[in-house]
Amino acid sequence: MKCNCPISDTLIDKRVTNFAFAGGGKVVYTKINKGLTAVFIIDLNTFKKEKILNYGKYIINDFYYSDNKIYFSGIINNQNDIFYIDLNTKN
Numbered sequence: 001m002k003c004n005c006p007i008s009d010t011l012i013d014k015r016v017t018n019f020a021f022a023g024g025g026k027v028v029y030t031k032i033n034k035g036l037t038a039v040f041i042i043d044l045n046t047f048k049k050e051k052i053l054n055y056g057k058y059i060i061n062d063f064y065y066s067d068n069k070i071y072f073s074g075i076i077n078n079q080n081d082i083f084y085i086d087l088n089t090k091n
Contacts, residue, residue, distance in 0.1 A: 012042060013049070020063035020070075022087075028052075028070050030060050039085065041070075052085050 012019060012029055017037070019029035025045045030037050037060060039053035052070075060074035071084045085091070 011044075013040065018060060018063065020065060022063075022065040022070060023068075028063050028065065030058075039070075039072075041087070052087070052090055 012027060013031055015032045017030045017032055019027050022028045022041060024043075026041055026043050028039065028041045030039055033055060036055040037058045038051055038055040039060065040049055040051050042049045056076070058074055058076050060072050062073055064071040068087045069084045070087065071082060073082050074080070076083060
């Protein structure tokens with residue numbers, strides 16, 4: 001099935017599986033490459049992209065942004081839980 005949509009440009013990135021708005025014109029998203037997942041953040045004003053979680057064998061579901069932290073549910077190291085990344089420290 002092919003979409004004949006008038007909009008065909010990719011705004012965020014290619015191979016995006018999940019995304020959410022993260023305040024200040026930023027979007028956090030997951031991207032898949034060779035079966036591995038990484039987390040990126042993009043500034044929609046400048047289109048500068050930054051990887052905030054390296055590629056790995058993760059399953060990441062929903063994102064939630066609050067107080068400069070990105071919370072997400074997912075499976076990392078075979079542990080299903082709620083995790084967060086502090087955008088100030090990138091930890």
